[in-house]
Amino acid sequence: xxxxxxxxxxxxxxxNLSEVEREIPVEEPPVxxxxxxxxxxxxxxxRIDALEKVTGKAIYTSxxxxxxxxxxxxxxxxxxxxxxxxxxxxxxxxxxxVHAIHLIExxxxxxxxxxxxxxxxxxxxxxxxxxxAAESLEIAKEAVSLIKVNYEKxxxxxxxxxxxxxxAPIVFDAPITKQQDGGDVGETHDGSKGEGNVRGPxxxxxxxxxxxxxxxxxxxADVVVERTYRTQVHxxxxxxxxxVVVDWNADVMTVYASTQxxxxxxxxxxxxFNLPKSKVRVICEFMGGGFGAKHSAGSFGPMAANxxxxxxxxxxxxxxxxxxxxxxxNRPNSIQYLKIGAKKDGTLTGxxxxxxGTAGVGLGAGVGRIxxxxxxxxxxxxxxxxxxxNAGPGAAWRAPGNVQGAFGLEQAIDEIAEKLNLDPLSYRxxxxxxxxxKVERQRGAExxxxxxxxxxxxxxxxxxxxxxxxxxxxxxxxxxDSSVEIKIHKGGGVEIRSSVQDIxxxxxxxxxxxxxxxxxxxxxxIKVNIGDTFFPVGPGSGGSVVTGSITPPTRNAAFEAxxxxxxxxxxxxxxxxxxxxxxxxxxxxKTNTDLKMSFKEATKLMRTSQISKxxxxxxxxxxxxxxxxLAYGDLGSVxxxxxxxxxDTGFVKVDxxxxxxxxxxxxxxxxxxxxINGGVIQGVSYALYENRVMDNSTGHMMNANVDQYxxxxxxxxxxxxxVIVEEYSGRSSxxxxxxxxxxxxxxxxxxxxxxxxxxGVRLYEIPITPSSILKALSKVS
Amino acid sequence: MENKDQxxxxxxxxxxxxxxxxxxxxxxxxxxxxxxxxAFALEYKEPLVTxxxxxxxxxxxxxxxxxxxxxxxxxxxxxxxSALRDHLELTGTKVVCDRGSCSACTVYLDGKPVNSCMMSAxxxxxxxxxxxxxxxKNGELHPVQEAFIEHDASQCGYCTxxxxxxxxxxxxxxxxxxxxxxxxxxxxxxxxxxxxxxxxKATLAAAKKTI
Ligand code: FES
Ligand code: FES
Numbered sequence: 001x002x003x004x005x006x007x008x009x010x011x012x013x014x015x016n017l018s019e020v021e022r023e024i025p026v027e028e029p030p031v032x033x034x035x036x037x038x039x040x041x042x043x044x045x046x047r048i049d050a051l052e053k054v055t056g057k058a059i060y061t062s063x064x065x066x067x068x069x070x071x072x073x074x075x076x077x078x079x080x081x082x083x084x085x086x087x088x089x090x091x092x093x094x095x096x097x098v099h100a101i102h103l104i105e106x107x108x109x110x111x112x113x114x115x116x117x118x119x120x121x122x123x124x125x126x127x128x129x130x131x132x133a134a135e136s137l138e139i140a141k142e143a144v145s146l147i148k149v150n151y152e153k154x155x156x157x158x159x160x161x162x163x164x165x166x167x168a169p170i171v172f173d174a175p176i177t178k179q180q181d182g183g184d185v186g187e188t189h190d191g192s193k194g195e196g197n198v199r200g201p202x203x204x205x206x207x208x209x210x211x212x213x214x215x216x217x218x219x220x221a222d223v224v225v226e227r228t229y230r231t232q233v234h235x236x237x238x239x240x241x242x243x244v245v246v247d248w249n250a251d252v253m254t255v256y257a258s259t260q261x262x263x264x265x266x267x268x269x270x271x272x273f274n275l276p277k278s279k280v281r282v283i284c285e286f287m288g289g290g291f292g293a294k295h296s297a298g299s300f301g302p303m304a305a306n307x308x309x310x311x312x313x314x315x316x317x318x319x320x321x322x323x324x325x326x327x328x329x330n331r332p333n334s335i336q337y338l339k340i341g342a343k344k345d346g347t348l349t350g351x352x353x354x355x356x357g358t359a360g361v362g363l364g365a366g367v368g369r370i371x372x373x374x375x376x377x378x379x380x381x382x383x384x385x386x387x388x389x390n391a392g393p394g395a396a397w398r399a400p401g402n403v404q405g406a407f408g409l410e411q412a413i414d415e416i417a418e419k420l421n422l423d424p425l426s427y428r429x430x431x432x433x434x435x436x437x438k439v440e441r442q443r444g445a446e447x448x449x450x451x452x453x454x455x456x457x458x459x460x461x462x463x464x465x466x467x468x469x470x471x472x473x474x475x476x477x478x479x480x481d482s483s484v485e486i487k488i489h490k491g492g493g494v495e496i497r498s499s500v501q502d503i504x505x506x507x508x509x510x511x512x513x514x515x516x517x518x519x520x521x522x523x524x525x526i527k528v529n530i531g532d533t534f535f536p537v538g539p540g541s542g543g544s545v546v547t548g549s550i551t552p553p554t555r556n557a558a559f560e561a562x563x564x565x566x567x568x569x570x571x572x573x574x575x576x577x578x579x580x581x582x583x584x585x586x587x588x589x590k591t592n593t594d595l596k597m598s599f600k601e602a603t604k605l606m607r608t609s610q611i612s613k614x615x616x617x618x619x620x621x622x623x624x625x626x627x628x629x630l631a632y633g634d635l636g637s638v639x640x641x642x643x644x645x646x647x648d649t650g651f652v653k654v655d656x657x658x659x660x661x662x663x664x665x666x667x668x669x670x671x672x673x674x675x676i677n678g679g680v681i682q683g684v685s686y687a688l689y690e691n692r693v694m695d696n697s698t699g700h701m702m703n704a705n706v707d708q709y710x711x712x713x714x715x716x717x718x719x720x721x722x723v724i725v726e727e728y729s730g731r732s733s734x735x736x737x738x739x740x741x742x743x744x745x746x747x748x749x750x751x752x753x754x755x756x757x758x759x760g761v762r763l764y765e766i767p768i769t770p771s772s773i774l775k776a777l778s779k780v781s
Numbered sequence: 782m783e784n785k786d787q788x789x790x791x792x793x794x795x796x797x798x799x800x801x802x803x804x805x806x807x808x809x810x811x812x813x814x815x816x817x818x819x820a821f822a823l824e825y826k827e828p829l830v831t832x833x834x835x836x837x838x839x840x841x842x843x844x845x846x847x848x849x850x851x852x853x854x855x856x857x858x859x860x861x862x863s864a865l866r867d868h869l870e871l872t873g874t875k876v877v878c879d880r881g882s883c884s885a886c887t888v889y890l891d892g893k894p895v896n897s898c899m900m901s902a903x904x905x906x907x908x909x910x911x912x913x914x915x916x917x918k919n920g921e922l923h924p925v926q927e928a929f930i931e932h933d934a935s936q937c938g939y940c941t942x943x944x945x946x947x948x949x950x951x952x953x954x955x956x957x958x959x960x961x962x963x964x965x966x967x968x969x970x971x972x973x974x975x976x977x978x979x980x981x982k983a984t985l986a987a988a989k990k991t992i
């Protein structure tokens with residue numbers, strides 16, 4: 001491979017900006033300077049699809065209407081554990097307007113639990129059993145209510161701790177190895193180890209396994225904090241539910257999907273129906289939120305396709321609000337034991353962690369990775385257990401594992417600081433080696449007014465004020481299977497094509513910015529056609545991978561297309577293309593100012609109708625920590641929270657949050673702020689409000705709707721200010737990363753620390769409710 | 782601030798009309814997780830069809846939407862939201878909770894915001910409906926829509942039509958709203974992506990421009 005050496009900006013402007021030399025493949029584009037010197041990148045560019053959104057013209061999957069389309073509804077189990085002896089569809093079938101009924105039948109795969117019946121064993125309330133396609137949604141619903149299912153009920157267990165008992169009803173009789181999307185942390189989510197419903201432990205992550213010697217570590221400690229923290233199950237509740245519209249004609253199965261991962265949905269559908277990938281087209285132009293839960297075709301995708309097959313008509317199948325809560329993902333709960341030891345000077349000597357959590361019938365409830373890596377500590381060990389229960393499967397939820405883990409870790413660190421009589425913020429300077437978090441602490445603290453913080457419990461009056469801080473880290477993941485096509489059309493017009501989807505994060509806009517910057521054009525000159533698997537495959541929108549994965553090949557493809565165009569101009573001007581630049585919609589000669597041509601004129605020199613270049617994500621400059629795409633560095637944040645606690649009513653209000661974040665080279669400040677606002681608000685919700693309430697005696701979720709599933713509305717929104725720290729590391733042609741996960745990790749911990757600062761009593765469990773405050777203050781029992 | 786121009790009935794936090802409460806009676810549950818009621822719907826006067834019996838089959842009704850009178854064939858159980866989305870292909874109006882607790886389905890009934898999921902299409906009668914598609918006039922955006930774009934007040938955008946409807950109504954009826962007014966106007970609007978801070982900002986900026 002031919003390479004060249006280039007010097008990249010390195011570090012944090014205003015703090016330690018320098019340069020680093022990297023050896024990069026020759027075909028990579030030249031270095032971009034820091035954002036100050038760029039025209040479009042790092043600016044407040046308005047979202048390119050905002051107009052459609054504010055006028056109601058944006059067409060989401062749920063809005064799609066096709067000629068002859070039928071509406072489908074899924075029948076779901078209303079018992080938590082049972083075998084199905086029979087299903088009677090005779091009444092439903094004869095309802096006028098019903099076109100087809102599809103029953104989910106048992107197809108146990110090797111190694112999976114084998115229920116001998118015709119139908120799969122029911123494992124949770126809300127498990128899909130059958131689907132109906134009808135002329136209208138009302139008819140489909142009515143038909144579903146007419147299907148009679150005969151259950152042979154089995155004992156079940158809903159509660160996490162009850163499920164851990166050795167004599168608890170067993171959820172799965174056989175080992176399970178399949179991870180239900182959910183979490184992360186362990187080297188594998190090993191469902192085959194363990195006893196009863198408890199599976200695991202997982203003791204390592206891709207950052208390695210246990211280190212040092214914990215016993216020795218705790219011996220060296222002058223102070224020790226040992227606590228158990230609890231976090232709740234909560235559900236994603238995206239405004240648009242999961243669902244698809246499937247249009248299956250002779251040649252191609254077209255799936256309009258509300259998804260975070262068009263390519264994954266295509267792959268699943270192709271595999272379920274044994275079709276070549278070329279014959280499945282998944283399209284997602286607008287989608288109404290996912291937050292981690294929408295990476296798969298689920299069971300609704302194949303259900304819609306089966307109904308399309310049976311009826312020969314397009315099928316609309318969107319879940320309703322209740323189904324969404326029951327069956328389409330949740331963040332697992334946790335009981336986390338954490339023991340941290342430190343010397344008098346603050347140096348950490350040991351971190352021990354043990355966690356149990358339930359992702360219902362799924363796996364992936366681990367929480368340990370943040371404790372493993374956030375702070376320097378020579379001795380560390382974790383044991384993370386998944387506990388199976390008869391409840392809907394968990395799914396990834398913005399920074400899976402780290403959000404739960406941060407709630408415990410960041411409170412324990414505060415407690416250590418207090419024992420050592422240190423300010424919790426300056427204590428973190430001592431134990432955190434991250435340079436970018438150091439700057440975030442400084443800049444955040446100044447904006448927040450950290451110096452106003454008083455000793456815990458010293459606030460006077462009934463309504464007590466408190467200030468708190470929490471930190472986070474998230475890996476820089478890169479999806480190497482990220483490709484994009486750039487087309488320059490003859491006579492003007494530039495197009496970006498990829499299967500990568502914009503789930504509301506602003507991906508369309510940043511791609512247009514990258515290409516506009518590279519071609520010296522304006523954002524409005526770029527047409528972004530993404531969310532379609534007929535285009536080159538891009539990454540799924542999860543793990544904050546999109547920006548870091550798809551913007552470098554987007555720039556590279558634009559650079560290649562530009563180079564091809566400049567060659568044509570150079571030929572005409574009888575010069576070398578290296579003498580030419582593109583800026584402000586023009587092609588210019590670097591030295592001969594007489595030679596200039598508009599971009600549009602230049603494209604007329606093309607022999608073919610378009611120049612088309614496809615690029616894929618190349619390796620990071622200087623390689624990866626792990627070759628599969630774990631990049632060097634991290635995405636760190638520091639968040640500050642200010643709360644008021646009414647000690648008479650127990651009511652907590654988050655007044656203000658300052659969120660200091662970094663994501664490499666920021667691409668679009670407005671969109672970054674928006675995503676950070678979203679992460680913070682979801683963090684407020686996690687800390688104070690939302691909670692999946694289950695009836696342990698029936699296995700039903702009690703608040704599977706919007707009115708009783710409490711999340712913040714306008715009245716509960718704190719004032720949020722963001723600090724975005726530019727951090728350059730010269731690892732790719734854009735050096736940019738995402739913010740989706742980092743924005744959500746530290747908030748609940750910062751709020752819990754602020755609540756402690758206000759009332760002088762610590763809460764170890766979320767959601768922090770008026771009743772838990774009053775209990776903590778011993779005002780009620 | 783006292784605002785005399787504003788119709789008292791159009792203020793948020795109104796009671797839910799029994800007549801319009803045609804489905805999902807879940808609001809009555811006294812649950813510890815229910816801390817604020819997000820319900821947002823209006824009282825309205827006698828509907829056109831009082832005294833007649835209909836159903837269960839569909840009949841043809843007329844409805845004036847965004848200034849145009851349209852005929853549609855709907856069953857008595859059809860909600861206004863469904864009539865708009867499924868029969869008139871006006872899919873800008875979104876259905877999220879389908880029981881009056883998120884305001885994603887907000888439309889105006891004779892100029893006043895209502896939750897269209899909570900209203901029977903039959904009950905519209907000769908009242909005029911305005912949907913999100915009818916807010917921009919002759920291709921010209923309402924200042925609130927412009928400000929939403931400018932201040933990045935939409936993320937996934939699914940709540941945005943409802944948010945815009947709430948904020949346009951505020952700005953059109955209160956020339957000088959403050960932050961509390963904006964919060965009040967959107968108190969029933971659920972946004973899971975967390976656009977609230979920018980919705981507030983955008984609406985205040987739009988109000989300034991319209992003075
Ligand atoms: S209020 Fe109508 S859909 Fe939520
Ligand atoms: S922008 Fe996604 S729900 Fe509001």
